[in-house]
Amino acid sequence: MDVVLVAALLVPPVSAALVALLASRRPAAAAWYSAVAMPVSAAAAVAIAIRLAFGGAPVVVGQAWRLDALSALLALLIGLVTTLATWLGPGLNRQSVPSSETRPFRVYAGLFAFTMLVAVSTSNLGVMWVSIEATTVTSALLIPLRRTQAAIEASWKYLLIGSVGIALAFTGTVLAFVDYASTGRDPAVALQWMALVAAAPSLHPEVAQLAFVFLLVGFGTKAGLAPMHTWLPDAHSEAPAPLSAMMSGVLLAVALYAIARWKAVVDLAIGSAFTDTMLLVVGTVTVFVGSASLLSQTQYKRLLAFSSIEHMGLACFALALGPLGVFAALLHVTGHALAKSVAFLLSGRIYDRYRSADIDHVPGLLGTSPPTGILFLAAVLALAGLPPFSLFLSEILIVQAAWSAGHPLLTALVLLLILLAFASLLTHVQHMLFGEAPADVARDEGGRLRLAVLAVPLAMLVWIGVALPEPLRMLLSRAAEVVGR
Amino acid sequence: MTGASAMLLLALVVLWRHHVPAYVAAFRMQSIALAFVGAVVARYGGVPELFFVAALILVLKAWIVPRILSRMEARRPADAALQPLVNTEMSLLVSGALAVAAYELSRPLAEVVSLPTRGGLPIALALIMVSLFVVVSRRQVIAQIVGFLMLENGIALLALLGAYGVPLVVELGVFLDVLMGVLVMQALVPRMRRTSGG
Numbered sequence: 041m042d043v044v045l046v047a048a049l050l051v052p053p054v055s056a057a058l059v060a061l062l063a064s065r066r067p068a069a070a071a072w073y074s075a076v077a078m079p080v081s082a083a084a085a086v087a088i089a090i091r092l093a094f095g096g097a098p099v100v101v102g103q104a105w106r107l108d109a110l111s112a113l114l115a116l117l118i119g120l121v122t123t124l125a126t127w128l129g130p131g132l133n134r135q136s137v138p139s140s141e142t143r144p145f146r147v148y149a150g151l152f153a154f155t156m157l158v159a160v161s162t163s164n165l166g167v168m169w170v171s172i173e174a175t176t177v178t179s180a181l182l183i184p185l186r187r188t189q190a191a192i193e194a195s196w197k198y199l200l201i202g203s204v205g206i207a208l209a210f211t212g213t214v215l216a217f218v219d220y221a222s223t224g225r226d227p228a229v230a231l232q233w234m235a236l237v238a239a240a241p242s243l244h245p246e247v248a249q250l251a252f253v254f255l256l257v258g259f260g261t262k263a264g265l266a267p268m269h270t271w272l273p274d275a276h277s278e279a280p281a282p283l284s285a286m287m288s289g290v291l292l293a294v295a296l297y298a299i300a301r302w303k304a305v306v307d308l309a310i311g312s313a314f315t316d317t318m319l320l321v322v323g324t325v326t327v328f329v330g331s332a333s334l335l336s337q338t339q340y341k342r343l344l345a346f347s348s349i350e351h352m353g354l355a356c357f358a359l360a361l362g363p364l365g366v367f368a369a370l371l372h373v374t375g376h377a378l379a380k381s382v383a384f385l386l387s388g389r390i391y392d393r394y395r396s397a398d399i400d401h402v403p404g405l406l407g408t409s410p411p412t413g414i415l416f417l418a419a420v421l422a423l424a425g426l427p428p429f430s431l432f433l434s435e436i437l438i439v440q441a442a443w444s445a446g447h448p449l450l451t452a453l454v455l456l457l458i459l460l461a462f463a464s465l466l467t468h469v470q471h472m473l474f475g476e477a478p479a480d481v482a483r484d485e486g487g488r489l490r491l492a493v494l495a496v497p498l499a500m501l502v503w504i505g506v507a508l509p510e511p512l513r514m515l516l517s518r519a520a521e522v523v524g525r
Numbered sequence: 526m527t528g529a530s531a532m533l534l535l536a537l538v539v540l541w542r543h544h545v546p547a548y549v550a551a552f553r554m555q556s557i558a559l560a561f562v563g564a565v566v567a568r569y570g571g572v573p574e575l576f577f578v579a580a581l582i583l584v585l586k587a588w589i590v591p592r593i594l595s596r597m598e599a600r601r602p603a604d605a606a607l608q609p610l611v612n613t614e615m616s617l618l619v620s621g622a623l624a625v626a627a628y629e630l631s632r633p634l635a636e637v638v639s640l641p642t643r644g645g646l647p648i649a650l651a652l653i654m655v656s657l658f659v660v661v662s663r664r665q666v667i668a669q670i671v672g673f674l675m676l677e678n679g680i681a682l683l684a685l686l687g688a689y690g691v692p693l694v695v696e697l698g699v700f701l702d703v704l705m706g707v708l709v710m711q712a713l714v715p716r717m718r719r720t721s722g723g
Binding site: 164167169171174176181187189192193195196199200204207208211214215217219221228230231244246247250 | 636637653684688689698717
């Protein structure tokens with residue numbers, strides 16, 4: 041049974057990439073294949089998540105694969121966001137997109153989803169590192185899909201900073217491995233999650249600290265944490281919209297997942313005081329950088345990118361705040377994945393319509409295409425942390441956790457930054473929604489069905505924000521238990 | 526020990542030479558030294574699978590990757606010597622400081638590891654830090670790529686000396702990633718108008 045679940049999770053994305061690679065003459069057919077295959081993967085993730093939410097045992101296949109509640113949550117997010125991205129990606133609509141974009145998109149998006157899913161479902165933290173490193177390569181290849189100079193440079197910057205950052209995470213992984221191997225246990229299973237957790241209390245405190253610093257800097261680079269975030273605004277804004285949705289919605293979350301896993305191991309060795317301090321500092325700085333940069337942005341995709349930095353900073357901050365904080369962090373990551381992927385996917389439609397990336401050049405969105413405008417408004421309001429969306433709930437929980445963990449000053453600072461982000465986002469979005477649209481902008485609205493799909497994640501955000509469904513609450517608490525026991 | 530020291534010295538070459546062929550040659554020699562260290566550990570540490578890893582290092586890092594780098598260099602429009610952001614004297618000074626810091630940082634590590642190779646651990650950490658400095662202080666893309674590859678070599682050295690290598694599945698994954706990364710980088714670079722990276 042477990043074999044079937046894991047296969048159903050991992051095979052669809054990689055097969056979609058293969059089909060797109062082999063069926064070079066028929067890109068549309070390959071696009072349709074991936075649009076049908078990804079939901080299968082998402083359904084497998086849902087099945088795994090439901091099992092773990094109701095207290096089931098982790099999904100285990102041999103030594104290689106192991107999905108606990110934390111993995112299941114991430115797999116679920118990856119499945120959902122990738123499904124949205126494949127449905128709205130190039131190749132499925134008859135108009136606009138040249139078919140030369142379809143094939144590379146389908147190949148690399150499939151591989152990208154596959155590498156992310158492997159990263160969260162492997163039981164080996166070394167293999168997790170390998171696949172997160174591979175996400176850099178698979179996603180960097182897709183950024184210059186339209187071959188503009190800016191996109192190529194953004195891709196290069198991302199590739200270089202991402203690779204070097206992730207190499208530092210590998211240094212941390214190797215340090216932890218060396219530490220483990222010298223406790224005299226079997227080195228062959230050293231980086232397996234269960235073996236590592238069992239051995240963690242006997243790790244050397246100073247080596248564990250050194251390893252965690254390298255791991256935080258390394259995976260933090262991929263998660264867009266300041267001051268290693270400099271690649272992110274360029275990469276996320278130059279990438280094609282469906283890829284931006286995947287990179288921002290789930291890749292950042294996968295990097296944060298890696299940090300959370302290692303935090304759990306290091307905490308078992310030396311207690312949580314050290315990692316908590318590190319995460320609080322890095323998280324606060326990141327929220328500050330993201331929030332303070334929002335107001336001065338002139339392009340809407342860069343605006344969304346800095347908002348990602350802000351939200352990742354909040355989640356990182358919350359990871360340091362005990363069980364309630366970890367729960368809030370995971371809820372926040374969930375809400376961010378849904379809201380940000382919708383916003384980025386819509387930004388692609390806005391760009392296709394106005395042919396401009398500047399906020400000042402896209403006024404009157406509500407007039408030219410009310411459905412796009414309304415959905416975009418809803419997504420941005422969700423990202424601004426307004427009720428009834430779930431990000432409001434998670435931000436309240438984060439503030440509450442910070443307060444009860446005894447950080448009144450940091451609580452006040454973060455609250456202030458959240459409000460600043462809220463004000464900046466609203467200022468920018470109202471420029472886009474209202475006003476007079478340029479005369480040459482098309483007013484018809486194609487692909488209504490595909491647009492309606494985007495209402496689903498927004499409805500989920502409201503549902504979570506209003507009623508926090510019991511299965512999700514249970515999944516989140518069990519996932520939080522993995523991080524902080 | 527000798528092999529590890531040679532690797533650090535070869536990283537320093539990049540700091541005072543200003544021409545790409547010298548960088549690539551230094552990286553090639555460094556990889557050969559890494560393979561040598563791997564083979565020695567395999568022989569005296571009794572870990573036969575490391576012979577396989579050493580052979581892979583030779584093929585991939587001492588042959589395939591340097592060839593890709595040389596081809597990139599050949600296609601690059603010829604320009605004068607590479608201008609680093611930091612001058613040679615300063616670079617060597619910073620590297621010296623980093624090496625001292627590496628010795629300090631690796632002290633707890635030396636307490637933990639009981640293998641006979643532990644004496645080389647500070648050198649591995651120093652190599653990692655100096656390579657990182659190469660990446661951030663050079664503007665030329667090939668120099669940055671070489672810095673990144675030397676960083677990978679440093680980590681491999683750390684794993685070899687500290688624990689006789691990481692599990693084979695991880696090792697293979699790392700090789701695959703390095704190869705993919707370099708291939709993507711060489712596909713991307715010619716399309717950039719500027720030859721200096723960000």
